[in-house]
Amino acid sequence: MAYTTIDDPSAYFQTVLWTGNGSARSITLDGNSDMQPDWVWLKRRNSARNHALLDSVRGGTKQLISNSTAAEGTDAQLITSFDSDGFSLGTSNDCNSSGDTFVGWNWLAGGTASSNTDGSITSTVSASTDAGFSIVSWTGNGSAATIGHGLGSAPKVVIIKSRDNAHAWFVGHESLGWTKYMTLENANAINDDVIWNDTAPTSSVFSVGGYSSTNGSGVKFIGYCFAEKKGYSKFGSYTGNNNADGPFVFTGFLPAFIMMKSTSTGGDNAYSWSMFDNKRSSYNIERAMLKANLSDAEYTSGSNADVDILSNGFKMRASPNETNGANTYIYMAFAESPFVTSTGIPTTAR
Numbered sequence: 081m082a083y084t085t086i087d088d089p090s091a092y093f094q095t096v097l098w099t100g101n102g103s104a105r106s107i108t109l110d111g112n113s114d115m116q117p118d119w120v121w122l123k124r125r126n127s128a129r130n131h132a133l134l135d136s137v138r139g140g141t142k143q144l145i146s147n148s149t150a151a152e153g154t155d156a157q158l159i160t161s162f163d164s165d166g167f168s169l170g171t172s173n174d175c176n177s178s179g180d181t182f183v184g185w186n187w188l189a190g191g192t193a194s195s196n197t198d199g200s201i202t203s204t205v206s207a208s209t210d211a212g213f214s215i216v217s218w219t220g221n222g223s224a225a226t227i228g229h230g231l232g233s234a235p236k237v238v239i240i241k242s243r244d245n246a247h248a249w250f251v252g253h254e255s256l257g258w259t260k261y262m263t264l265e266n267a268n269a270i271n272d273d274v275i276w277n278d279t280a281p282t283s284s285v286f287s288v289g290g291y292s293s294t295n296g297s298g299v300k301f302i303g304y305c306f307a308e309k310k311g312y313s314k315f316g317s318y319t320g321n322n323n324a325d326g327p328f329v330f331t332g333f334l335p336a337f338i339m340m341k342s343t344s345t346g347g348d349n350a351y352s353w354s355m356f357d358n359k360r361s362s363y364n365i366e367r368a369m370l371k372a373n374l375s376d377a378e379y380t381s382g383s384n385a386d387v388d389i390l391s392n393g394f395k396m397r398a399s400p401n402e403t404n405g406a407n408t409y410i411y412m413a414f415a416e417s418p419f420v421t422s423t424g425i426p427t428t429a430r
Contacts, residue, residue: 085210086312088112089415092188092211093312093336095359096166102178104160106168109186114165118189118206118215119304121146122158122174123370125181125360125378132174134159137193137206137215138302140167143174144241146264146353146372152243152300183360183370185337187414189215190230198228198284201295205230212307222297224277226285234281235305236315237412239264240288243300247293250275252286253410255317262341262410266373267352269345281305311418316411317343320404324386326396327404333415334358334391339372340403340411354385354402356394358416364388365397 086092090111098107109115118136123129131146140159142152157170167184169176176182189206193215196205201221207214207230214230229235236254241247249264256262258280260272275294279287286305288294295301308315314331320342321327336358342351353372360368360378365386369379379385385404386397394413396404403409 085309086415087418089312089333089336089417091115092208092213093414094186095336095357096184096186097359098182098184100176100178100180100182102171102176104168104170105176106163106166107184108166115186115188116162116164116191117167117186118162118191119187119213120159120162120167121185123183124174124177125183125370127180127377128375129174129180130375131372132158132172135206135215135302136162136189136191137204137217138243142243144243144302146249147375149246149248149265151245183357185357187211187213189213193217196228196230198230199226201225201227203228207231209233210309212309212313214305216303216305218301218303220292220295220297220299220301222292222295223290224274224288225290225295226287227303228285229281229303229305231283231305231307233283233307235286235307237306238276238281238286238303239305240294240301240303242293242296243302245292245296245299250294252276252281253412254280254315255410256343258287262343264353264372269351270343306412312415314411314413318409318411320396320399320407320409322399322404322406324398326399328390328393328395329411330393331413331415332392333413333418335389335394335413336416337414338387338389338394338411339413340409342401342405342407342409344401344405344407351401351405351407356387356389358389364390369402 091113157172277287
C-alpha cells in the first residue's frame with residue numbers, strides 16, 4: 081500500500097531564511113533535494129515591509145504584494161535569477177537590506193511555461209502535476225471564461241490577481257464552495273459573488289466571471305492553482321473552539337508551511353491570514369507568525385496564535401480569533417515530511 085505520492089516534499093517546497101547584506105548574492109535552499117523554485121514569496125521579518133511575490137512566468141523582477149491591491153511593479157534588484165538550488169538577489173530593501181532578517185517560501189511548478197488551450201482563453205502555464213501546483217498567466221477578454229491550469233486534476237485552491245490594475249487578490253477554496261471567495265490583502269470575511277462564475281474547477285480548467293477584476297478585456301492576470309497531493313499538501317477547514325486546548329487538524333504529514341484564515345468578519349485586523357513555517361521556529365509551541373495581508377514584522381511573543389506542528393498535522397494552543405476563535409477557518413498546508421512514507425517508514429514529531 082502506498083501511503084504518500086511524494087516521499088521528499090523538499091523537492092517541491094522549501095522555506096529559507098537569511099540576513100540581508102545589501103550586496104548582490106545567491107540564496108541556497110537546504111532541503112534534501114535541490115530545487116529551482118518557480119514561485120518565491122519573500123518577507124522581511126524583523127520590521128515592517130511589504131510582502132513580495134515573484135514567479136518564473138512573470139519574471140523575478142515583477143513584484144506583486146499580498147498585503148496590497150496594487151498592480152504589478154518592477155524592481156530590477158529583487159530576484160535576478162531562479163537558480164538550480166535557490167535564487168539570486170539584488171540589493172532591494174524588500175529582500176536584502178543590510179542587517180535585516182528575511183524569509184522566503186519556495187514552490188516548484190514546471191519550469192519554462194508553455195501555451196495551454198484547454199480553456200476558452202489560451203493561457204500560459206508552468207505546471208507540476210506531481211506536486212499539484214501551477215502558475216497560470218492569461219489576458220482577459222471581458223467575459224466569463226475558462227482558463228486551462230495544466231494540473232490534470234481539479235485544484236482545491238485558486239488564487240488570482242490582476243497584474244495591470246489595482247484589484248483584489250481573489251482566493252477560491254474548495255471548503256468555501258465555488259460560489260464564494262475571500263481576499264488575500266485584507267481581513268474580510270467570506271464573500272458571495274460570481275468571481276468563479278459559480279463553477280467548480282475541473283481537471284483541466286478553472287472558471288472566472290467577466291468582471292474587470294477577474295477577466296477584464298486586454299488585462300493581464302496571474303493565477304496560482306493547487307491540487308491536493310497525499311502526504312505533501314492539504315487544503316481544508318476546521319472549527320475553532322476558543323480554547324487553549326484547541327482543535328487538532330490532521331494533514332497526513334509534518335507541516336513545513338501553514339496558512340489559515342477565519343471565514344468570519346475580523347475587526348482591527350484580528351482575523352488576518354496567519355502564516356507559520358518550520359524554519360522560523362524549530363520547536364513547539366510555534367509562535368513565529370507573519371500575516372499575509374499586513375506588512376507587519378513577525379510576531380514572536382505571547383500567545384497571539386500558538387500552534388503545535390506535529391508529525392501528522394497541527395494543533396491550536398491558544399484562543400485568538402486569528403486561528404482559534406469560535407469560527408470556521410480555511411487553511412493550506414505543505415509538508416516537511418509525510419506521516420508515513422511510501423515504504424511504510426513513519427515520521428517522528430519535532
